[in-house]
Amino acid sequence: MSIAARLPSILIANRGEIACRVIRTARRLGLRTIAVYSDADAEALFVEMADEAWHIGPAPARESYLDAETILAVAKQANAACIHPGYGFLSENADFAEACAKAGIVFVGPPASAIRAMGLKDAAKALVEKANVPVVPGYHGAEQGADFLRAEARRIGYPVLIKAVAGGGGKGMKKVDRPEDFDEALASAQREGKNAFGDARVLVEKYVLSPRHVEIQVFGDSHGNVVHLYERDCSLQRRHQKVIEEAPAPGMTDEVRAAMGKAATEAAKAVGYVGAGTVEFIADGREGLRADRFYFMEMNTRLQVEHPVTEAITGLDLVELQLKVAAGEPLGFGQADVTATGHAVEARLYAEDPEKGFLPSTGKLWALRFPEGEGIRIDTGVEAGDTVTPFYDPMIAKVIAHGATRDEALDRLGAALSETIVAGPRTNLAFLKALTEAEGFRNGPFDTGFIERNISGLGAEPQPLDAAAVAAAALQLEEERQAEGLLAAAGRSDREARSPWLVADGFSLMPRPALGLALLVDGERVEAQIEWHEEGARVSLPAHEIGEGEHEITLAQAERGTYLALHRGRQTAVALFDPFSVDLDAAAGTGGVIKAPMHGKLIALFVSAGEAVVKGQRLAIVEAMKMEHVLVAPRDGTVTEVAGEAGAQVAEGAKVVVLGE
Ligand code: ADP
Ligand code: ADP
Ligand code: MG
Numbered sequence: 001m002s003i004a005a006r007l008p009s010i011l012i013a014n015r016g017e018i019a020c021r022v023i024r025t026a027r028r029l030g031l032r033t034i035a036v037y038s039d040a041d042a043e044a045l046f047v048e049m050a051d052e053a054w055h056i057g058p059a060p061a062r063e064s065y066l067d068a069e070t071i072l073a074v075a076k077q078a079n080a081a082c083i084h085p086g087y088g089f090l091s092e093n094a095d096f097a098e099a100c101a102k103a104g105i106v107f108v109g110p111p112a113s114a115i116r117a118m119g120l121k122d123a124a125k126a127l128v129e130k131a132n133v134p135v136v137p138g139y140h141g142a143e144q145g146a147d148f149l150r151a152e153a154r155r156i157g158y159p160v161l162i163k164a165v166a167g168g169g170g171k172g173m174k175k176v177d178r179p180e181d182f183d184e185a186l187a188s189a190q191r192e193g194k195n196a197f198g199d200a201r202v203l204v205e206k207y208v209l210s211p212r213h214v215e216i217q218v219f220g221d222s223h224g225n226v227v228h229l230y231e232r233d234c235s236l237q238r239r240h241q242k243v244i245e246e247a248p249a250p251g252m253t254d255e256v257r258a259a260m261g262k263a264a265t266e267a268a269k270a271v272g273y274v275g276a277g278t279v280e281f282i283a284d285g286r287e288g289l290r291a292d293r294f295y296f297m298e299m300n301t302r303l304q305v306e307h308p309v310t311e312a313i314t315g316l317d318l319v320e321l322q323l324k325v326a327a328g329e330p331l332g333f334g335q336a337d338v339t340a341t342g343h344a345v346e347a348r349l350y351a352e353d354p355e356k357g358f359l360p361s362t363g364k365l366w367a368l369r370f371p372e373g374e375g376i377r378i379d380t381g382v383e384a385g386d387t388v389t390p391f392y393d394p395m396i397a398k399v400i401a402h403g404a405t406r407d408e409a410l411d412r413l414g415a416a417l418s419e420t421i422v423a424g425p426r427t428n429l430a431f432l433k434a435l436t437e438a439e440g441f442r443n444g445p446f447d448t449g450f451i452e453r454n455i456s457g458l459g460a461e462p463q464p465l466d467a468a469a470v471a472a473a474a475l476q477l478e479e480e481r482q483a484e485g486l487l488a489a490a491g492r493s494d495r496e497a498r499s500p501w502l503v504a505d506g507f508s509l510m511p512r513p514a515l516g517l518a519l520l521v522d523g524e525r526v527e528a529q530i531e532w533h534e535e536g537a538r539v540s541l542p543a544h545e546i547g548e549g550e551h552e553i554t555l556a557q558a559e560r561g562t563y564l565a566l567h568r569g570r571q572t573a574v575a576l577f578d579p580f581s582v583d584l585d586a587a588a589g590t591g592g593v594i595k596a597p598m599h600g601k602l603i604a605l606f607v608s609a610g611e612a613v614v615k616g617q618r619l620a621i622v623e624a625m626k627m628e629h630v631l632v633a634p635r636d637g638t639v640t641e642v643a644g645e646a647g648a649q650v651a652e653g654a655k656v657v658v659l660g661e
Pocket of ligand 2: 136161163167168169170171173205206207208209211213237240241280282297298448
């Protein structure tokens with residue numbers, strides 16, 4: 001019996017790229033696809049792709065994608081045979097899985113009991129330990145007093161890691177190197193755990209040295225079969241979050257794979273696992289991967305973000321397998337039938353600014369283009385014209401490359417990233433590209449600290465003004481201005497003004513001396529000069545050097561009068577300087593107003609009006625997207641105003657603290 005005969009329709013309780021990805025397979029298998037969406041996603045790609053779409057609430061996830069009751073009500077009304085939860089949101093919510101079952105709707109995922117058993121990191125460790133799976137040494141008991149945990153940390157030996165037991169997505173996790181930092185880290189982990197997961201409990205474990213994150217994809221069916229589909233190496237991380245993932249793991253041997261695969265399938269069997277799951281291990285990489293040096297960290301009871309690299313090397317469609325298992329069919333193959341071909345790498349393309357501490361970036365996607373090519377797969381949920389909002393995970397796309405060898409896969413990934421165009425929000429494109437070329441990553445050995453250690457070599461620090469990008473945009477702006485002037489003089493239409501030939505003619509007819517041009521570049525005033533020579537126009541920036549050589553720059557038009565110049569994965573916003581429309585204080589960067597870097601929640605305020613502060617002192621913490629952002633004093637001074645109070649929501653750019661002399 002076909003899958004569609006048993007499960008004729010599917011509701012996707014998620015959004016963005018994973019909703020699109022699930023819809024693709026479901027459609028190929030002949031299922032009717034049902035999307036649910038929030039106010040913020042009314043025009044989203046996944047809504048457009050689905051056969052039908054139901055509105056479920058306002059933008060905040062809590063009132064839409066996390067609203068289990070509403071989603072279930074829609075599923076019933078739409079007559080959905082099954083619900084795919086994607087990842088994040090309700091995917092690891094055992095109560096939701098149970099409620100689906102009660103409503104007679106198949107939950108595409110493991111039984112609620114398995115989700116529950118693996119849901120908390122402490123209980124999961126205790127459980128798999130009984131199944132003889134090695135776990136990271138540490139304390140994962142019920143006692144939560146600070147004195148007790150501090151003593152445990154000392155017993156375990158520094159460095160240690162404090163983890164919120166309910167944590168996920170790298171949240172609620174603090175590495176502590178020295179005993180004197182323990183209390184502050186504990187408070188922070190508890191606060192994040194409480195805020196994000198409603199559970200302040202933590203565990204403390206040994207921080208494994210030269211850590212490598214190697215995880216095993218497992219699959220079980222309802223007939224008692226459990227297999228693994230090889231491993232993925234996700235050691236390229238920043239703040240415990242994956243950036244680049246690959247399969248197979250570099251340096252993996254048959255012996256270690258067999259040992260890890262066995263541990264993973266044992267862990268899965270211990271909870272009666274059915275469907276797709278991932279068992280995450282941390283390996284001590286000081287002497288390469290060894291069968292006796294890896295430890296269970298947690299099990300993710302869902303489809304993983306990085307599942308495409310496994311699909312690339314195994315040739316399997318994991319969503320199809322999920323649906324097959326959900327339909328009650330046996331997997332239909334055994335461990336010996338699983339083979340891997342070549343090497344695959346995935347890069348997570350994010351709307352964030354590596355040059356500003358990876359601050360998430362939002363806004364309209366004025367231009368968006370992905371390459372096509374041999375071995376390249378793009379999983380995205382957005383199109384040009386869409387907006388990256390502050391409400392959800394800021395991932396724009398996953399760029400996946402497959403090749404015969406690791407080098408070929410990385411070369412293909414690098415080339416694909418070079419050809420990718422994103423204008424609007426800042427992105428980590430240049431950073432990802434630098435990673436694909438980084439010698440230490442290419443030739444190893446590397447561990448989860450690689451990115452942090454090489455942060456400046458990877459370009460993730462403030463960069464000087466991109467003069468070549470500014471020059472290209474300046475020329476464009478000046479050409480447009482001239483064309484407009486010429487056309488106005490000749491009484492021609494606006495449409496004709498778009499012709500580049502007309503602009504060029506304009507130049508040859510009217511040679512001019514040098515022209516000074518005042519620009520606004522990323523909010524700052526910059527002077528440019530344009531000179532016209534026989535061979536064309538030349539732009540110079542008196543205060544900046546334009547590097548010699550080829551500059552491949554793409555210009556994307558944003559709001560009227562602004563060009564986004566894209567150059568080697570970096571973006572520079574350039575407009576003609578208009579003294580009447582500029583916040584001069586902000587442009588000069590000298591104001592004493594400390595603003596919220598983005599939409600979020602003010603979770604702590606450390607100062608009050610009248611207090612003297614020194615440069616670098618912590619003023620407040622804003623929690624946004626996935627992280628805590630600490631606002632520090634840009635200079636010495638006295639606090640003259642504190643706007644807002646702890647617990648309040650703040651908008652991007654909102655005043656938080658004002659600093660006087
Ligand atoms: P994975 O282990 O699959 O790579 P993570 O452990 O990083 O994924 O996080 C789990 C999933 O939850 C991710 O897909 C991530 O995008 C999603 N997620 C984490 N935090 C948030 C959030 N604040 N909002 C929306 N999605 C989130
Ligand atoms: P999450 O639920 O947020 O994914 P994990 O327990 O999977 O939390 O840990 C996230 C990351 O933190 C891991 O991928 C790994 O890089 C790092 N990590 C976790 N535990 C340890 C450890 N004991 N030693 C070193 N690094 C660790
Ligand atoms: Mg994890």
